Amino acid sequence: MEKKVDTCSPTGVLEDFFRTEEFETNSFKAPSTDSANEHNSKQSSRWRGIAQLFRSRSKKSLANLQPLENLIGKGGYAEVYKGSLPNGQLVAIKRLTKGTPDEIIGDFLSELGIMAHVNHPNTAKLIGYGIEGGMYLVLELSPNGSLASVLYGSKDKPNWGIRFKIALGTAEGLRYLHEGCKRRIIHRDIKAANILLTKDFVPQICDFGLAKWLPEHWTHHTVSKFEGTFGYLAPEYLMHGIVDEKTDVFAFGVLLLELVTGRRALDYSQQSLVLWAKPLLKKNEIRELIDPALGEDYNSRQMNLVLLAASLCIHQSSLRRPQMSQVIQLLNGNPNSLKSLRKCRIPFFRKAFHEETLNAEELSSVKS
Known part of the structure; x- marks a missing residue:
């Protein structure tokens, strides 16, 4: 029996999006019906601006930013690297590292889903993400650190x-x-x-x-x-x-x-x-x-x-x-x-x- 996606939760909506874009493996198979595809398109439209940012360049821009000299932070669940966008903007790239592949995907979708809903001068600014070669969140770099x-x-x-x-x-x-x-x-x-x-x-x-x-x-x-x-x-x-x-x-x-x-x-x-x-x-x-x-x-x-x-x-x-x-x-x-x-x-x-x-x-x- 196919697992029902909860499109009310951040994880569910993002899974919906990944299904339509065919970004992931068997756990993200696209629905077969036209009505389901139309539903997915409506539910996930708000995520497309973020998703397109690092889609085609992710292996070059994100996965290769792992030399030790770019590492600026390391915690129990993730590593943070310093990088830059083509326009020269400096960014912090958070790579999730702890857990099984399924656990990492779940944690990634949950955090991304919440951050995409947050917009305030006193919360970190999400720029985008990458999913090739790992699970990455891309944030504005904070010049003064933590x-x-x-x-x-x-x-x-x-x-x-x-x-x-x-x-x-x-x-x-x-x-x-x-x-x-x-x-x-x-x-x-x-x-x-x-x-x-x-x-x-x-x-x-x-x-x-x-x-x-x-x-x-x-x-x-x-x-x-x-x-x-x-x-x-x-x-x-x-x-x-x-x-x-x-x-x-x-x-x-x-x-x-x-x-x-x-x-x-x-x-x-x-x-x-x-x-x-x-x-x-x-x-x-x-x-x-x-x-x-x-x-x-x-x-x-x-x-x-x-x-x-x-x-x-x-x-x-x-x-x-x-x-x-x-x-x-x-x-x-x-x-x-x-x-x-x-x-x-x-x-x-x-x-x-x-x-x-x-x-x-x-x-x-x-x-x-």
């Missing part, structure tokens, strides 16, 4: 202005995935290595290999296969396999702590940044948290806002964590957001934010 490389691999550490810009931009990107897409997208692997930086240090969320669509009437996914990065994993995911927006919110809180402290989510001794930071947050020992590389050169108001947002995002209970739209309001110092915090029993920064809410109320009264 947040991880800037925070931990560079002698010149980013100043506070850049760090705050990265915090806000990443929050905007996550809000878009959770609230601005036609279907909610849970990234599931928010971490410093998956935040790319443009030449102007605009953050772009990348690597949608673990991402899931969350249907409208679903509250969460429950997964049995353990995937993700230690140090960023929410408690409910570790204990029960629960995945929803608050999974990403927790990881974003860890990211905020990295930006403030300059420490890794999990250091070389396997110490958790969250477990290290929580006692300091509780005691309001802000100076102990701040990256020594920053010295005194930071905006104390912004620092307080970021640390408060971080403490809310890493709450043990997912129900107590904010939505990303609320995080953005908080980071921007929205008066209503600050005022609402009075009702929260948060020992961290109680004095600082009591003064902050009073100042916000005074500002609001002057404006009105």
Whole structure:
């Protein structure tokens, strides 16, 4: 019995497209009826602009870009190479490497399907893909690499202005995935290595290999296969396999702590940044948290806002964590957001934010 293709999912629509183009082997046989071909043509028309980009040149442009000197990144599931298009544009070429051929195809279609639906200044830009000689995703190259490389691999550490810009931009990107897409997208692997930086240090969320669509009437996914990065994993995911927006919110809180402290989510001794930071947050020992590389050169108001947002995002209970739209309001110092915090029993920064809410109320009264 022939397997029915789910044309509502990104994988299903792309499989439909590959069938009509006869790109793949027996698992992608084209349907025989005219009506099926017409249906496939309609369903897959939106993918053709991407598909045609590297179709005839893929072996030359993609498969041969594997010399070691072109390798710029390597993870558990993929390798990333630096390349260029005929017009001279520099690109990052992600080649999936882990798993059986069928698993690689499935992962490739899933990630491509989600990325083709994403369009935001704070998400990575998909240019195209290639499927000859391997499974490749082609993205715009980020001149400043990843947040991880800037925070931990560079002698010149980013100043506070850049760090705050990265915090806000990443929050905007996550809000878009959770609230601005036609279907909610849970990234599931928010971490410093998956935040790319443009030449102007605009953050772009990348690597949608673990991402899931969350249907409208679903509250969460429950997964049995353990995937993700230690140090960023929410408690409910570790204990029960629960995945929803608050999974990403927790990881974003860890990211905020990295930006403030300059420490890794999990250091070389396997110490958790969250477990290290929580006692300091509780005691309001802000100076102990701040990256020594920053010295005194930071905006104390912004620092307080970021640390408060971080403490809310890493709450043990997912129900107590904010939505990303609320995080953005908080980071921007929205008066209503600050005022609402009075009702929260948060020992961290109680004095600082009591003064902050009073100042916000005074500002609001002057404006009105």
